[in-house]
Amino acid sequence: MARKPTPSLRRYTSLPVVIDMLMNERITLVSPSAWVDANDRKAMAVYQEHLGHGFVGAVCLTEAPETFHHWQVFAGGSAGVCVHFDKARFCAMFEGRPNCLIGPVDYVRIADIATIDASDIHRLPFMKRAGFRDEAEFRAIAVGGDEDDVIHIPLDRAAVSRITFSPTIPPVLVDTARRLLHQLPGWEKLRIVQSRLTDSVSWQRALEKYPARHAGGTGRAEKKSG
Template sequence: MTESTFRRYTNLASVIHILQNSCLTLLSPETWDDQNDSFFMSEYKRLKNVKTLLAICIADREETYHHWQVFSRGSDGVCIEFDREKLMAAFNAADGVSHRHVDYELIAKATALKDVDLEILPFTKRWPYGDESEYRAIYVNRDEEKPVFAVPIKLETIKGITLSPWLAPALVDPVKKTLKSLPGCNDLRIYRSTLIDNKQWQELSGRVAPPLHTP
């Protein structure tokens, strides 16, 4: 069953920018950690002979430790939850933007291909990255160099904001208060992730059946 939610793992500064400007910002892939991915993007840009290629990466799955650790590690990490259909509509309305799920391929299968479709390069990664379940949007401009590209979104596209599981509990309320004080954000659902410290999960230990005594 397809989830109705996309998730963007980022940091507080990025979230504040999104809320203040009602937009998502696509950036250059040149600094991505996965150099294979970055290389494919640079080759796509070169072979298409375009001036600008920018992108944004989104998770199409439930909250995971992997996503927090890799993309939003630290106390200022944030996960923004988007309504899937509304976000896709925003991408569709933005000129120059295309978007789809990323395919994850084994090297053996990829190297066996004789003719590679150029259009798959921005949406193909190695199999070990499959846990990301990434949905990606790219922006292409053939004639103009741009460092960023903003995709306008309505604030109602945001279903909720999850604060880092590493955020100190004493700081949760001040952060929530600050985000809710931004124009149009008072009703936002904001809470701290309990991924690494969940009391309900820990209470399972209190229901452990006592061991049987053997004579």
């Protein structure tokens, strides 16, 4: 079943990648050879070999709301960052380029992969096992020659809506990184925040009020009769 389209995309990555993106105003597509999922690597390798491309690069995003899974798997450690893109503007950077494809990933059950419609070879880089469905991945790929080890796509500044730092990074380090990014020419007004996923004031305040609401406003737990 096709998932509902969203107006935005998130790219969970690292601070060095974000610095390169903003400073050089480019999206960098890299080889999938280091991806953890061997099934995904195989799909890309088969696609590259079948069409005779010297290089296939990719950048992976998600249409899903913020989840702890995304932070831990794709932006873990002390430099985790999420880049928020306007989806229409992001896609426009790739559309019309003869060496690029972009679109949502299709999640397929292992029982179906051997018989699924294979008439479109370009579907191959956009298929993953159904167990990854919750990632709601959206992917862009580009092909190049044997001399390529990455492929750069010019960045539309207006496509970047904000930057969010991982909730596990000490706030003092986020403040330093924010000042650094705001010093980059053209990015002085970029919205840069830190995720509150694991430390939400509003959530914790609601928890504090929970017992009183449970006990009808008395603040006391109900006692069981002996």
